[in-house]
Structure formats: C-alpha cells, structure tokens
Amino acid sequence: MPKTTIDAAGSPLIRLKGAVQQYPWGRTGSASLAARLAPNAVGPEFKLDEKESYAEVWMGTHKNGPAHLYKTPSTSLQSIILTDPARLLGAPVHDKWPDTPQVPFLFKILSIEKALPLQAHPDKSLGERLKKEKPDLAPDANHKPEIAVAIGKPLPGEDADISFTGFVGFKPLEEIAANLKDVRELRDAISDRAAVDTFVHSPSREGLKKVYAALLTHGAEGKAKAHVEALAQRVKEGAKAVEGLNETQARLVRKVTEQYPGDVGVFATTFFMNFVTLKRGEAIYIGADEVHAYLEGDIIECMAVSDNVLNSAFAPPEEIKQQVPIFLEMLTYTARPASHWALPVKPYAHSLQRRTSAYDPPLEEFTVLGTSLRPGPGGVGGDGRRERLGAVGGPTIGIVTRGKVRVSAGGDALDLEEGGIVYVVPGNEVQVELLQPDGDGEGEVWWAACVA
Structure with a gap:
C-alpha cells in the first residue's frame, strides 16, 4: 500500500496550496470555476462569497501569488526549492537558469465572465528594460508567451460546443481595410483621414500601426467615446440601422459595449482583431508582444514565469494613459487569420x-x-x-x-x-x-x- 503521509523534504510528491486572484472580469461566486476549485486548491479557509468575482487560481513560485505547502501553509514552495534546487527543479532546469532557481512557468486556471483588458506582454529585452526604468509597469525581467486551453462547458449564445471566446491577433490587413471603409464611426474615431485613406487603398503593416495608434491614442484621451456610443446606438436600433456591419460584428459591439460602455476597446477588438472561438480541448498560443483580450469561458493558461502586462483598453483611464505609448510601440502587428494562433x-x-x-x-x-x-x-x-x-x-x-x-x-x-x-x-x-x-x-x- 503506498504511503500517504508526504514529507516535502524528500518526497517525490508535494501537495500544494495555490493562490486565488480576484479581478473584476472573473466569474461571480459559484459560477466561477476558480471558486469551485478553491476549497481544495487553497484549503478549507477559503470562504465563498456569491457577490465576489473569482478570476484565477495560480500555481507556481511567482511572488505575486506563490504556492505554499498544503499542510504547512507558512512554508512556500519557493523556500523548499531553495533547499535543493538541483533535485527539486531538476539538473537540466537548474543548469539552464542557474540565477533564477524557480519553477520556470506560471500555471493557472482562469474563469472569465467579461473581457480582460486589451493587452500584450513584453518580450525579454523590453521586460529587462522596463524593469530597470519603470518597475511599476514590469516587475519581471522575463518574457511572458502563453497558451490557453478551453476546458469549460459550452457558452450560452454561442454555436454548439463553443466553450471559450476571445480576441487574438490582428485580422488579415484586407479585412481591417474593409471595416475601415464600411464603418463611419470607426473612421471618425481614428480622426486621421489621410492615414485611413492610405491604409484602405493600400493595406500595410506600417499603415496598420498608424491607424491603430491613432485610434488607441484618441481613446486614451477620451476622444473616441462619443463615436463608440454612436455605433452602439445604431446597433441597438436594429438590423436596418447597422449598415456596414455583419451579424457577428453587431453582436460583439453589443456584448462588449454592455461590459465597457464607450470604451475604445470596442472598436480596437471588433474591427481589428480576430474573434476566436474554441471548443473544449482546443488551444491557442500567444507569443510575446502579441495583442489579445480574452472574452469568456474557463481555460487552462500557462506562461513563462512573469506577470508583466501592458494594457490599452478595458482598464482604468489613468493606467491606459501611462501604458498606451509603450503598448503601441511593442506590438508585432502580425496580421493573419485566427488559425495562425491555433496550437495543435x-x-x-x-x-x-x-x-x-x-x-x-x-x-x-x-x-x-x-x-x-x-x-x-x-x-x-x-x-x-x-x-x-x-x-x-x-x-x-x-x-x-x-x-x-x-x-x-x-x-x-x-x-x-x-x-x-x-x-x-x-x-x-x-x-x-x-x-x-x-x-x-x-x-x-x-x-x-x-x-x-
């Protein structure tokens, strides 16, 4: 019969106590998978509040949500690793990253009710620079490429078996150009008519960078709000009023506007980015400096160990104003169909x-x-x-x-x-x-x- 009393110092198995993170976009109360897993993930001291949002369970050694030993919660996993990093991380890992004796990934459960901030994660070189120059924006000198795997039940209002939705990467350039041509409120929000006309007639990566920068900059300055609200009103009035939008776009404008009224992110996601749907067991991979905003569903998420993130929409205005310039400069502006981000x-x-x-x-x-x-x-x-x-x-x-x-x-x-x-x-x-x-x-x- 196997032993069931685990000695962390010498056992091959260590039961962990994870960390629950509460963000406004998380599902509420027992509707949240993170909350339903929490009694065993963090222990019996977890007390569910049906009015609170529970967004994530973290499993790893990152300082913003470190794992501890389940039976001795005062002892962190990191402190145990430091007693014998070659054994507890493995010689190959310890030899590869000798200066950072920690679990090299951050493993998470996410339970998403509404759109996360429109975001991207810096690559290693930018992460190192920001940690030195602006540590409030980047606590880690590391990159944060990540994957997401859908694990939840089918979502109401989506096609059968769809259990995750999100915005990932830029659409093909021609599709973005068509949206700029068809949606007058979008053009008005950008305000740079010359940049829009140039991009519509000759779509290019540099042109995309200019029009996206104009849109998000105006959003950060509060100048796009009226145009977002005007389109939302058109969508609300019904099909005849929604000239230039297809059914999916109208639905997304309505959905995201309900979550973030007047936010420039409504335009920055719906008309520029791929709307991705995943069935249970399907996955996406998002590299460093790639734009994304998850929308709804329960997922497994894993990333290189970092908590660096820069936001440009669906976040507090003071945060947006500070981060948008760096966000716009760091993006890859890769424009491909949604399948480009699929991870088999x-x-x-x-x-x-x-x-x-x-x-x-x-x-x-x-x-x-x-x-x-x-x-x-x-x-x-x-x-x-x-x-x-x-x-x-x-x-x-x-x-x-x-x-x-x-x-x-x-x-x-x-x-x-x-x-x-x-x-x-x-x-x-x-x-x-x-x-x-x-x-x-x-x-x-x-x-x-x-x-x-």
Missing part, C-alpha cells in the same frame, strides 16, 4: 497508456498536458481509469479538474479531489488512477511540465 494538440510522448495529450508551444519553459480518465476500457492496457506518465527532467505541477484521482510516485500517493494540486519532483514516473468520476463519468488532470 498531439499525443504526449511520455504517456505510457495513451490517456494524455500534449500542448507544446515553441518554448523551453513548459508543455501543458491533459489527462482524461473514465471507467471502462481505454488506452494501452485497456483500463481507462489509469495512466502512467514517464519521468521528465524538470518540474511538473498538476491540478485535478474533474473527479477524484490518486497520484502516485516513488511509493508515495496523494488522493486529490477537484481542485487538488500536486508538485512532482523531476525524475519520477507518475501513476494516475481515477478513484471516483464526476457527474459526467469523467476524471481529468491538467499538468504543466518542463520536459527538460
């Missing part, structure tokens, strides 16, 4: 019973894994309740999102209900067993791993 799912090479899929971005810091379990036959060996994950050279963090699961390694075991979080020390094969499925007959564990 593939079989995980270290999944010994074929119950785990991998989301592998072009990064050194992490791979995201999803393990699906269910009673009955399935995978290699014919038992859908069990999975074995081969040892990897870097740290792994897992969270149970469906059912009750036993995680075992090196003779130790943890029984985890939904929200339970585990840290796996590098070099250990992990066995996963479904003890009790959820109401849909499923078990599910999501992992972030540095597969060094």
Whole structure:
C-alpha cells in the first residue's frame, strides 16, 4: 500500500496550496470555476462569497501569488526549492537558469465572465528594460508567451460546443481595410483621414500601426467615446440601422459595449482583431508582444514565469494613459487569420497508456498536458481509469479538474479531489488512477511540465 503521509523534504510528491486572484472580469461566486476549485486548491479557509468575482487560481513560485505547502501553509514552495534546487527543479532546469532557481512557468486556471483588458506582454529585452526604468509597469525581467486551453462547458449564445471566446491577433490587413471603409464611426474615431485613406487603398503593416495608434491614442484621451456610443446606438436600433456591419460584428459591439460602455476597446477588438472561438480541448498560443483580450469561458493558461502586462483598453483611464505609448510601440502587428494562433494538440510522448495529450508551444519553459480518465476500457492496457506518465527532467505541477484521482510516485500517493494540486519532483514516473468520476463519468488532470 503506498504511503500517504508526504514529507516535502524528500518526497517525490508535494501537495500544494495555490493562490486565488480576484479581478473584476472573473466569474461571480459559484459560477466561477476558480471558486469551485478553491476549497481544495487553497484549503478549507477559503470562504465563498456569491457577490465576489473569482478570476484565477495560480500555481507556481511567482511572488505575486506563490504556492505554499498544503499542510504547512507558512512554508512556500519557493523556500523548499531553495533547499535543493538541483533535485527539486531538476539538473537540466537548474543548469539552464542557474540565477533564477524557480519553477520556470506560471500555471493557472482562469474563469472569465467579461473581457480582460486589451493587452500584450513584453518580450525579454523590453521586460529587462522596463524593469530597470519603470518597475511599476514590469516587475519581471522575463518574457511572458502563453497558451490557453478551453476546458469549460459550452457558452450560452454561442454555436454548439463553443466553450471559450476571445480576441487574438490582428485580422488579415484586407479585412481591417474593409471595416475601415464600411464603418463611419470607426473612421471618425481614428480622426486621421489621410492615414485611413492610405491604409484602405493600400493595406500595410506600417499603415496598420498608424491607424491603430491613432485610434488607441484618441481613446486614451477620451476622444473616441462619443463615436463608440454612436455605433452602439445604431446597433441597438436594429438590423436596418447597422449598415456596414455583419451579424457577428453587431453582436460583439453589443456584448462588449454592455461590459465597457464607450470604451475604445470596442472598436480596437471588433474591427481589428480576430474573434476566436474554441471548443473544449482546443488551444491557442500567444507569443510575446502579441495583442489579445480574452472574452469568456474557463481555460487552462500557462506562461513563462512573469506577470508583466501592458494594457490599452478595458482598464482604468489613468493606467491606459501611462501604458498606451509603450503598448503601441511593442506590438508585432502580425496580421493573419485566427488559425495562425491555433496550437495543435498531439499525443504526449511520455504517456505510457495513451490517456494524455500534449500542448507544446515553441518554448523551453513548459508543455501543458491533459489527462482524461473514465471507467471502462481505454488506452494501452485497456483500463481507462489509469495512466502512467514517464519521468521528465524538470518540474511538473498538476491540478485535478474533474473527479477524484490518486497520484502516485516513488511509493508515495496523494488522493486529490477537484481542485487538488500536486508538485512532482523531476525524475519520477507518475501513476494516475481515477478513484471516483464526476457527474459526467469523467476524471481529468491538467499538468504543466518542463520536459527538460
């Protein structure tokens, strides 16, 4: 019988206490997946308030929401790592980043009710510069590329099986030019008629940069509000009044305006950016300096360890005024169809019973894994309740999102209900067993791993 009393100093498994983050865009009360997972993710001291927004669960060593040991909450995961970083991070990770002995990724659950700020994350060089010159804008000298995997239930008002929506990257240039030609309020909000005309007749990356800068700058100055409100009123009046907009655009203008009335972000997202929809299990990858604004749904998110973000809309005016100039300068202005940001799912090479899929971005810091379990036959060996994950050279963090699961390694075991979080020390094969499925007959564990 496996041991179940875990000694953090020497065990291959450490149960963690994550951190809940409350932001205004999070889902409210028990509607939030972050809140529903919190009793096991952060412990019995979590008290749900049905009037509060619960946006994220953080799992990692970042100082803005560090994980602690579940049974001894006064002890941080980071402090344990510092006692023996070569073992607890793995020699490959420790050797690669010897000056920053920390988990190289930040793993999260997000539960989104309304649009996040229109944002981008600085690359390493800009992050290093901002940390020195404007540490209030960039607390970390690191980049923050990220992935998002949809894990929630289908959203009301969307096509069947769509469980996440968001704005990601710029649309193809020709589509943006068509919107500028068709929507008079958008042209009026930009106000630079010469830049608009040049871009409409000859779309280019430099032209996009000029018109987008004019739009967001006017927004930061409060000069776009009346034009956003004018279009919102047209949309409200019905189909005949909405000349120049297709059905999806009209719906998005209405939806985002209800959340942020008069905000220039209504224009900056709907008419410039790709509207992305994901079914459960589908994913996107967003590199550094790429514009995005998630809109609705429950997701797994993982990123290189950083909390750097610059906002340009859907945020307090004083914050916008300070950040818009840097935001506009840092963007890549990559203009592609939504498929450009899709991250394919593939079989995980270290999944010994074929119950785990991998989301592998072009990064050194992490791979995201999803393990699906269910009673009955399935995978290699014919038992859908069990999975074995081969040892990897870097740290792994897992969270149970469906059912009750036993995680075992090196003779130790943890029984985890939904929200339970585990840290796996590098070099250990992990066995996963479904003890009790959820109401849909499923078990599910999501992992972030540095597969060094």
